[in-house]
Amino acid sequence: MSLDKRFPQKRAYITGAASGLGLAIARRLAAKGWRLLISDINEKRLAQADIELRELGADTRQVLFDVTNYSAQEEAAALLMERWGGVDMVFNNAGIATAGAIDELSLEDWRRTIDIDLWSVIYGCKIFVPILKSQGGGYIVNTASSAGTLAGPGMAAYNVAKAGVVSLSETLKTELSKDNIGVSVVCPTVFVTSLGDTMTGERKMEDNLIRQLEKSKVTADDIVDDIMRSIDKNRLYVITQPDARWGWRIKRFFPELYTKIIAYFYRNEKWIYSR
Secondary structure, eight states, rough: OOOHHSSTTTTEEESTTSHHHHHHHHHHHHHTTOOEEESSSSSSHHHHHHHHHHTTTOEEEEEEEOOOOOHHHHHHHHHHHHHSSSSSEEEEEOOOEHHHHHHHHHHHHHHHHIIIIIIHHHHHHHHHHHHHHHHTTEEEEEETTHHHHHHHHHHHHHHHHHHHHHHHHHHHHHTTTTGTTEEEEEOSSBBSGGGGGEEEOOOOHHOOOOOHHOOOOOOOHHHHHHHHHHHHHTTTOOOSSHHHHHHHHHHHHOOHHHHHHHHHHHHHTTTTTTT
């Protein structure tokens, strides 16, 4: 069943919608005439995204807020209910990137990363699950990262936050199965995005990660293609890139071997994000 037939009222909530993956998701839905509540912390980019999405055919409402503010997300949900009577799809997408080993990151780096990358997703799920239940169903897409499944070195805070998003999504997949609520978790490696703009942490690792983002041939639209296929098939894991899929399989079935291999590459400065 197509997305439009599955959700004929076409109502979606997207955080981090002013750039990167969030904007790519919004564009895809806008082209199909969806009604979108888009949020971001960057006022200028949000206003530009709103104009673009309206030109594509969407009925949009933009809300400027920090996703770590629970009350602000509650107010966004209330606006959705008031304006459109509910929501069909929730995209908990906002996030930042943080690079550095545990002894290189400050506690403030840790708090900021976990607040934005994990707590904001928890907030979104906590607020919208009761709404989705009350209306008889819907869909939640949480943006994590392959960092949450592969736990590569030099990205401690980011790995922990994204692993939390993966675990939360796995839990919700089973908890909400009886409520006609689908759940997917997006776990890409590097792709062309503005995530580098938010990067904090150890300088060398940060620079290397940004270079990898810039070199990637995978675009946000490629990730959106896979997200839409996963929603159509009610598939939990959205792991687009082959290296992420193979790494995850090896780690699941041969965890000790995986750890030894990654440690070898890291010690010898052959780890992709250390070069």
